Amino acid sequence: MDVDPALTTERLVRAWRRADCNSLRQALEASQLCQPVSPDVAIDELFDTYEWTMLDIADRFAPLYALRRQADRRAPWFDADCREVRPLRLSASVAAIDEVAASLNDITGLMLLVDGSS
Numbered sequence: 001m002d003v004d005p006a007l008t009t010e011r012l013v014r015a016w017r018r019a020d021c022n023s024l025r026q027a028l029e030a031s032q033l034c035q036p037v038s039p040d041v042a043i044d045e046l047f048d049t050y051e052w053t054m055l056d057i058a059d060r061f062a063p064l065y066a067l068r069r070q071a072d073r074r075a076p077w078f079d080a081d082c083r084e085v086r087p088l089r090l091s092a093s094v095a096a097i098d099e100v101a102a103s104l105n106d107i108t109g110l111m112l113l114v115d116g117s118s
Contacts, residue, residue: 009069014062027057
């Protein structure tokens with residue numbers, strides 16, 4: 001079965017969950033980042049040191065790999081119009097959750113008043 005390249009996305013990710021935390025900590029402690037810094041070092045040099053040291057450690061403990069995903073094509077009717085409406089529905093859900101939370105806060109406040117008056 002051929003997959004339409006337009007329906008496949010690829011991104012580079014790191015598998016941090018597989019990294020050994022103790023070894024990672026030791027590598028950071030042994031790096032230039034945990035060494036004393038001369039007060040006359042330029043800030044740009046410090047940022048470069050940070051960036052390259054962190055990239056080196058990241059590449060050693062969690063190398064980048066390509067993650068390919070196919071677009072979900074189970075619902076061919078879900079077109080651009082549907083995608084446009086979806087964020088509106090989500091924001092309405094968030095508003096409903098905020099309303100419930102406010103009601104719970106009101107109820108909790110009333111319960112504290114009742115408990116405090118007895």
